[in-house]
Amino acid sequence: MEKFIKIRQYEAGDEKKLNDLFNKIFHKSRPLEKWKWMYAENPFYNKDLAKWITIAEEDDEGRIIGHYASWAINFKFGNRIVTAGEPIDTVVDPSRRGIKLLTSLIEQHKQNNHGIAAFAYGFPNKIAYEIGERFFGYKVLGVMIEYFRRLSLRCAVKNRFPKCPSLILNLIHKISQKFYSLIVSIKIRRDKQLCIKMVHSLDERVNSLWNITKDRYGIMAVRDQKYLNWRYSYGSYTILIAERMGTLEGYAILKIEGKIAKVGLIMDFLSVEKATLSLLHASLKYFIEHGTDYVLCSILKEDPFNVHLKGVGFHEHSGFQPIPVVYSQLSSEIDIDFLKNPANWHLCYGDKER
Numbered sequence: 001m002e003k004f005i006k007i008r009q010y011e012a013g014d015e016k017k018l019n020d021l022f023n024k025i026f027h028k029s030r031p032l033e034k035w036k037w038m039y040a041e042n043p044f045y046n047k048d049l050a051k052w053i054t055i056a057e058e059d060d061e062g063r064i065i066g067h068y069a070s071w072a073i074n075f076k077f078g079n080r081i082v083t084a085g086e087p088i089d090t091v092v093d094p095s096r097r098g099i100k101l102l103t104s105l106i107e108q109h110k111q112n113n114h115g116i117a118a119f120a121y122g123f124p125n126k127i128a129y130e131i132g133e134r135f136f137g138y139k140v141l142g143v144m145i146e147y148f149r150r151l152s153l154r155c156a157v158k159n160r161f162p163k164c165p166s167l168i169l170n171l172i173h174k175i176s177q178k179f180y181s182l183i184v185s186i187k188i189r190r191d192k193q194l195c196i197k198m199v200h201s202l203d204e205r206v207n208s209l210w211n212i213t214k215d216r217y218g219i220m221a222v223r224d225q226k227y228l229n230w231r232y233s234y235g236s237y238t239i240l241i242a243e244r245m246g247t248l249e250g251y252a253i254l255k256i257e258g259k260i261a262k263v264g265l266i267m268d269f270l271s272v273e274k275a276t277l278s279l280l281h282a283s284l285k286y287f288i289e290h291g292t293d294y295v296l297c298s299i300l301k302e303d304p305f306n307v308h309l310k311g312v313g314f315h316e317h318s319g320f321q322p323i324p325v326v327y328s329q330l331s332s333e334i335d336i337d338f339l340k341n342p343a344n345w346h347l348c349y350g351d352k353e354r
Helices: 015-026 032-038 099-113 126-135 154-160 166-187 205-216 225-231 273-289 306-311
Strands: 005-009 053-058 063-077 080-092 119-122 139-150 195-199 219-221 238-244 247-257 263-271 294-300 323-329
Touching (some): 005 099, 015 032, 015 063, 063 119, 126 323, 166 273, 195 273, 205 225, 205 263, 247 273, 263 273, 273 294
Parallel strands (some): 080 119, 263 294
Antiparallel strands (some): 063 080, 063 219, 139 323, 238 247, 247 263
């Protein structure tokens, strides 16, 4: 006899079961602390966390067998601030997999979010996109290009000569990094009046930076102090800031991943025009000093920031496939033509939960 399945909102105390189900399905070991950061500590749920997490459980046992949730983020949309949702952590127990259960979760989730989220955006794989297109109204916005900047020849030599001894590879790494460091220094003239330093968090000056740069794009996450200090409070990130006579002119959020190849990621970057090249220069120097093999920065193909990236040596690389981006209109008050135009958007790694 088939067990009755109950679809309901999140309740306090569900978090361990939800995190355990995530780890089971995706073969991860995500700590509960990260779940709490993603959801309980997210300042944009505005005490409505339950409406953003939809659960399927076997009513007779209370066993959670499915979960559909969205990240709530404040977005600038034209001259308004709205709440947007990014679907994350979609999981269904293998014993209950089927389109019927997932459809029930999504439909209930849409009802729970009605009147709260203005639109949704996401970065689905092929299967998730097919499901989202059918049941959640996904539309293709465009693709994010993973721009590549080499800082060492170690990976290139290893790919060409797989049996090359580690001792030789490490020697090539050290020598080639000196070469790339010299190239970066020669090609990019640093603004000597700009002070660039590392900080642990961003102070209230970032709100002023946001206010003077926000009209650069029509649609982007609100990059104020509240958002940035929450978004980058969990995980290993480095924050560089550029200031001139006490005024904050830019920030860069950096991350290094990988064990065999060390990969630098520019997670987020925002600056006034005159500080951009110096801050990019400082970011590349930081990655070189920490032994990074190459750097990636992902933005939409139409984003004008790619001009600055190409100016410091970034380029498209055939080894990195574009990241598809989708959107879904959730409120009739949102201008659909404005929403679907990728030229209006600014997205980066930091806008994608990872």
